[in-house]
């Protein structure tokens with residue numbers, strides 16, 4: 584995720600040498616240095632020392648340690664943006680210092696192709712100018728929505744944070760079945776991906792909702808109708824509901840397991 588955000592910032596005109604990337608993996612740092620020309624360090628404290636904005640893009644499991652260590656090195660006026668799933672502002676403030684301006688963000692991997700979707704929530708310590716800064720960083724890789732209730736980030740995670748994986752799963756299944764029905768794998772793949780892109784672009788450009796667009800594909804007594812009836816018989820909406828509930832619930836339990844006690 585950090586690579587996608589860095590790419591977006593540089594495409595948007597940020598000088599690479601204003602971006603300092605820290606990671607214990609020298610291999611990662613070398614890749615980022617060669618790809619983007621950013622400054623790199625294996626020392627998190629050194630990386631944040633002069634930073635006005637710090638993006639925490641580590642796994643939730645290491646966030647407590649990383650944030651606690653950073654507390655002493657952060658500029659007092661620094662904005663900290665965390666993209667970690669689940670970990671709430673209460674925990675981040677406990678680790679970073681109670682006065683810290685924090686924006687929590689749930690981005691997604693289509694940020695890699697500038698088609699990301701991010702939900703943002705700012706704690707009360709965040710100034711209007713810092714909110715503009717946070718929005719500009721994530722807007723460089725896609726659309727941004729602001730949330731007024733931090734708990735809504737669980738739903739954002741279930742919809743857009745994890746959402747790309749649901750569509751990829753659907754694509755995998757369609758390719759497999761296309762092949763089983765007699766198409767060459769590369770044909771099944773390109774037809775599936777173009778259909779996903781076409782459906783998404785059509786829905787994005789249309790005044791009408793996905794329900795109406797679906798009905799337009801579904802000729803009475805035609806082929807699509809049989810597929811949709813099959814999906815409805817298999818209660819596909821309930822399947823989606825259960826999956827997204829499990830996702831949102833994991834966001835809640837991540838916070839309970841890994842948050843500040």
Ligand SMILES: NC(=O)C1=CN([C@@H]2O[C@H](COP(=O)(O)OP(=O)(O)OC[C@H]3O[C@@H](n4cnc5c(N)ncnc54)[C@H](O)[C@@H]3O)[C@@H](O)[C@H]2O)C=CC1
Nearest residue numbers: 584605606607608611640641642643666667668690691692
């Ligand atoms: N992958 C996804 O689709 C999304 C991920 N997220 C969140 O983004 C965060 C990062 O996830 P990914 O980019 O997928 O993980 P990743 O594993 O690709 O990147 C994490 C990076 O953190 C580095 N790291 C490990 N320990 C460190 C430390 N002590 N100090 C500094 N860097 C350290 C790792 O070397 C690695 O390069 C997670 O908290 C996740 O919840 C949020 C939205 C979407």
Ligand SMILES: O=C(O)[C@@H]1CCC=N1
Nearest residue numbers: 667668740744745746
């Ligand atoms: O699976 C995860 O925990 C992360 C957060 C959202 C997408 N990937």
